[in-house]
Amino acid sequence: MNVRKTIFANGELYHIFNRGIEKHPVFTSKKEYERAVLTLDYYRFKNPSLRLSKTLILNLENREKFYTELRNLSDKLVEIVVYCLMPNHFHFVLKQRLDNGISRFVSNFANSYTRYFNTRHDKRTGALFQGIFKAVHIEDDDQLVHVARYIHINPAVSYVIEKDNLEKYEWSSYPEFLGLSKKEICDKDLVLKLFSSRKSFRKFVADQVDYARRLDKIKHLILE
Template identity: 50%
Template structure:
């Protein structure tokens, strides 16, 4: 992951955002978006779970049904349907959902895969959230932020940053970090079976599950003090 272009930049043409840099296939990106004015985007467990279901559905290409119909299927039928979806737009390496923002670590597989997935994901969730809360208008900031991961070391550090978000923000205590249900950390440490996440690349770089756990937990207090590792992340860019 060397010789990559600088941080993703975007310009706003009136009401329609336009991203100058095209996402490259087989490259990894840290994706972040926040609620408008940092407003909450998840206010109940049902909403967190809905967002995860949307991630799972929309990271595939060539879908033969819509999400609403997919969710009406019985669980066994839904699982059989999902097993037939073998043409992903992106590979999902890690995620963390927070009350007012989300993080995704994505490797693009298909041309425009990240843009297509994020458009469907965010549009689908906004429709659901607005209907549920009897509201109108945008929920997310106009354009998600993205930074290309340039080195293996950066990939490790960004994955840790993502997984430490719940305790860095004091949403959960450090001893309860592994129990946070809206992060892929438990999937990395084999405490929960992954549905759509592939932890293998990051775990291989870390030297395995035990080494990765130490790598994450040894940094909790330091990351709390810094609150943000600005040279690796992009939330305040």
């Protein structure tokens, strides 16, 4: 029986990772990525006054009003610091705000998205993600910035997107960090305060892509 070794503490940061069962794709279309982003945005809050399905039928103006009120008034299970959705897995950096917040958030996200995915793929039933998600405690600022970079370059290192288009990758927090997105999902300042400017953060991230690609290629050659 798998048992989680990491104990989540309020106020602490953790790198969270999970992938599809047998590494199968879990995000297969733009619509599915969009739904996943809406889902993670919604479930970071403790007790939203509307069900997620109800928020999705609101017009844009009322939906934005709803989320503005949530941000200002609601308790959060977690702060989402960094995220990236990839074809068959996801990464989050989360700061736990309430007891059991990380476990509740990840469970709510995975269960809600799985129901949506299985409904879209009408012959599919059962779990979508692997059992116990992986979690690593982030112990200091140096680890935080390197994890943030690792997560943000993931789409380019895996050739899901070209290096020059990395900041246009819609399904990660990188555009939000660079001020290129209107999304207000992440507590970006926890990372950005460690850099002199957004420009310096961008350079810190972009300069690592080619090196990480080389390492990834070597790793696959060794494994083969």
